[in-house]
Each structure stands twice: as C-alpha cells, then as structure tokens.
Amino acid sequence: MSLPVLVSIAGTCTVLAAGYLFLPWAPQLPVLSAGDPPRLILLGLGAGWSLLGTIQSLRLGRGGMKKALVALLCAATLAVAGGTAFWVLDYSYRLPAPVVVQALEPVKAFSGADQSGATVSDTTLRGRAYALVFTRGFW
Amino acid sequence: MLQSVLDEPEFKDATAVTVCGDTPETARAGAERFGLKFAVIGDPELRVIDAFGLRHNDAVPGKSTARPAVFFVNARGQVVRALQPDNYRARLDAPALRDGLRAAMGK
Numbered sequence: 001m002s003l004p005v006l007v008s009i010a011g012t013c014t015v016l017a018a019g020y021l022f023l024p025w026a027p028q029l030p031v032l033s034a035g036d037p038p039r040l041i042l043l044g045l046g047a048g049w050s051l052l053g054t055i056q057s058l059r060l061g062r063g064g065m066k067k068a069l070v071a072l073l074c075a076a077t078l079a080v081a082g083g084t085a086f087w088v089l090d091y092s093y094r095l096p097a098p099v100v101v102q103a104l105e106p107v108k109a110f111s112g113a114d115q116s117g118a119t120v121s122d123t124t125l126r127g128r129a130y131a132l133v134f135t136r137g138f139w
Numbered sequence: 140m141l142q143s144v145l146d147e148p149e150f151k152d153a154t155a156v157t158v159c160g161d162t163p164e165t166a167r168a169g170a171e172r173f174g175l176k177f178a179v180i181g182d183p184e185l186r187v188i189d190a191f192g193l194r195h196n197d198a199v200p201g202k203s204t205a206r207p208a209v210f211f212v213n214a215r216g217q218v219v220r221a222l223q224p225d226n227y228r229a230r231l232d233a234p235a236l237r238d239g240l241r242a243a244m245g246k
Contacts, residue, residue, distance in 0.1 A: 111187070129245075131154075131156075134193050
C-alpha cells in the first residue's frame with residue numbers, strides 16, 4: 001500500500017476518532033475533552049490528511065479501481081467531518097431560549113412517576129433540597 | 140456525574156429528580172443502565188416539561204423533549220439557582236452541581 005493511501009486512511013481514522021469523542025458516552029480524555037476546539041482541530045487534521053493523501057494518490061497512484069476507492073473513502077470522510085462540525089458548531093446550539101427564573105421564586109408544580117412507579121412531585125420533595133434536572137433523555 | 144456528586148457525604152440530605160421526554164420504560168431502562176438512585180421521570184406527553192416552558196420541538200427529528208436545564212430548589216420549595224446551557228451537548232459540571240446543591244441546602 002502506497003504512502004498516500006496510508007495517509008488517506010489515517011485521516012479517515014482520525015476523523016472517526018474525533019467524531020466519536022464528541023458523543024456523550026465517549027471517555028473523557030485529558031486535553032482532547034477540554035472543550036470543543038481540541039477535537040475540532042483533530043477533526044480538521046484528519047480531514048486534511050485524508051484530502052492530501054487522496055490528491056497524491058490520484059496524482060501518483062496506479063489503477064482506476066484503487067483510485068476510485070480512495071476517492072470514495074475521502075468523500076465519505078469529508079462528509080463525516082463536515083457533518084460533525086455542523087452538529088458541534090451549529091445544530092447543538094439550536095435551543096429554545098432559556099426561561100426567566102426570579103431569585104427564590106417557588107418551583108412550579110410538577111408531578112410524575114419515577115422509575116419505580118412512585119409519584120414524585122414538588123410537594124413530596126418539600127423539606128429537602130434537590131436538583132431538578134431536565135435532559136434530552138437517554139440516547 | 141450527578142449520581143457521583145449525590146453520593147458524596149456532604150450531599151446525603153439532598154437529592155435530584157430528572158425529567159426527560161422519554162417513555163417511562165425508556166427512562167427506567169436508562170436509570171438501571173447508569174445506576175441512578177435518584178428519581179427519573181419519563182414525560183413523553185411533556186406535561187412537566189411544558190409546565191416549566193422547556194419544550195424543545197423536534198429536538199431529535201420527530202421527537203420533542205426538554206431543553207437542558209437544572210433548577211436547584213431549597214427545602215422551602217424555592218428555586219435558588221438555575222443553569223440553562225446554550226448547547227445541548229454541554230455536560231453537567233461537577234463543581235457547578237456542588238455549588239448549586241450547596242446553595243439549595245443553604246450552605
């Protein structure tokens with residue numbers, strides 16, 4: 001396998017690894033998990049290597065099928081990198097505006113069944129400090 | 140993260156309630172999977188979520204759920220602090236959780 005093809009494949013692997021690190025269940029790594037920029041840089045590097053390796057492979061390589069496969073891999077890699085960057089930089093910020101909460105206002109009335117079927121409400125929790133957490137859910 | 144903070148001795152008198160737009164079955168499975176001892180409310184009809192004005196329409200294509208938010212409530216039922224991140228990927232931060240729980244406990 002030629003060096004340009006190896007560079008292209010390494011770029012693809014880097015993009016996949018960087019994309020994986022954005023997922024909620026990914027391990028928290030030193031440096032790389034400190035905010036979005038380190039992982040975005042890794043994503044960009046991977047995409048760049050993939051593109052560079054593919055261009056060199058198309059220029060210097062032999063075999064139409066091999067060139068087509070490398071180009072296809074590069075296109076898929078760039079699509080994954082672009083989609084991930086869009087998700088991180090734009091889509092995940094598309095949230096409704098925060099609600100206005102006055103200091104020490106009474107918590108709104110709520111009631112629901114928990115995982116054991118027991119009713120949990122603002123009144124059953126009265127007398128105890130708690131964090132009321134709204135999430136997107138388990139995904 | 141939240142469970143590990145609640146497991147700290149300092150917060151033995153505090154608790155948490157999580158509300159999400161999942162079905163009760165999905166919420167139960169998620170609570171078991173992550174070993175959550177605090178209450179998890181599956182609210183697929185978005186009654187609680189709407190009561191707080193936190194509905195995020197089509198958050199996942201075809202599914203509406205809650206905008207991420209945390210309200211720290213004291214023993215008198217008053218909201219002492221609220222966290223509403225601008226990005227749904229933002230994880231709950233342990234120091235912010237500790238600070239909020241301390242404020243709710245009046246420490």
